Amino acid sequence: MISNFETELLAQKMASYFDEHDCEPTNPEEQYRQNALLELARSLMQGLDIDSGSFDLSDWGQRLPPSAAKAVVQSLPVVIISPEQADKALKCPVCLLEFEEQETMREMPCKHLFHTGCILPWLSKTNSCPLCRLELPTDNPDYEEFKKDKERRRQRDHRLEDLHGAMYT
Ligand SMILES: [Zn+2]
Numbered sequence: 821m822i823s824n825f826e827t828e829l830l831a832q833k834m835a836s837y838f839d840e841h842d843c844e845p846t847n848p849e850e851q852y853r854q855n856a857l858l859e860l861a862r863s864l865m866q867g868l869d870i871d872s873g874s875f876d877l878s879d880w881g882q883r884l885p886p887s888a889a890k891a892v893v894q895s896l897p898v899v900i901i902s903p904e905q906a907d908k909a910l911k912c913p914v915c916l917l918e919f920e921e922q923e924t925m926r927e928m929p930c931k932h933l934f935h936t937g938c939i940l941p942w943l944s945k946t947n948s949c950p951l952c953r954l955e956l957p958t959d960n961p962d963y964e965e966f967k968k969d970k971e972r973r974r975q976r977d978h979r980l981e982d983l984h985g986a987m988y989t
């Protein structure tokens with residue numbers, strides 16, 4: 821049984837977590853998925869193989885997306901931690917260790933930094949940033965097709981909403 825006080829504490833902890841990482845949990849499900857990705861990335865980093873099939877419920881909407889395109893991964897900028905960056909005590913979201921001066925990181929297009937050794941195994945499994953789920957392109961034509969489709973549907977829904985808005989406001 822969790823007391824109100826503890827719930828309060830937990831809420832504060834969560835709030836500071838998201839402040840720190842500069843992102844907002846949009847809803848509980850989203851938050852759950854985000855944590856799930858980080859958990860998976862951690863298990864992978866610890867040498868456990870992850871079962872991407874556990875997400876496999878028959879369509880790409882439920883499945884862990886395929887690995888990031890090799891060329892894209894290779895072109896991710898390499899960042900060497902400067903003394904200033906080391907002073908900020910930033911942590912790698914996967915292993916939770918602070919970045920040390922001179923360590924080699926990879927920078928995702930979303931600007932999130934990870935140890936090379938933490939992010940590369942992950943990107944060889946799936947294509948998104950474990951922190952914010954920004955997706956990198958993949959080498960999988962089926963998945964790319966699915967993504968385009970999803971985008972088209974999203975735009976169509978958007979247009980319908982606009983139309984609805986125009987008619988009823
Ligand atoms: Zn790390």
Ligand SMILES: [Zn+2]
Nearest residue numbers: 930932949952
């Ligand atoms: Zn990110």
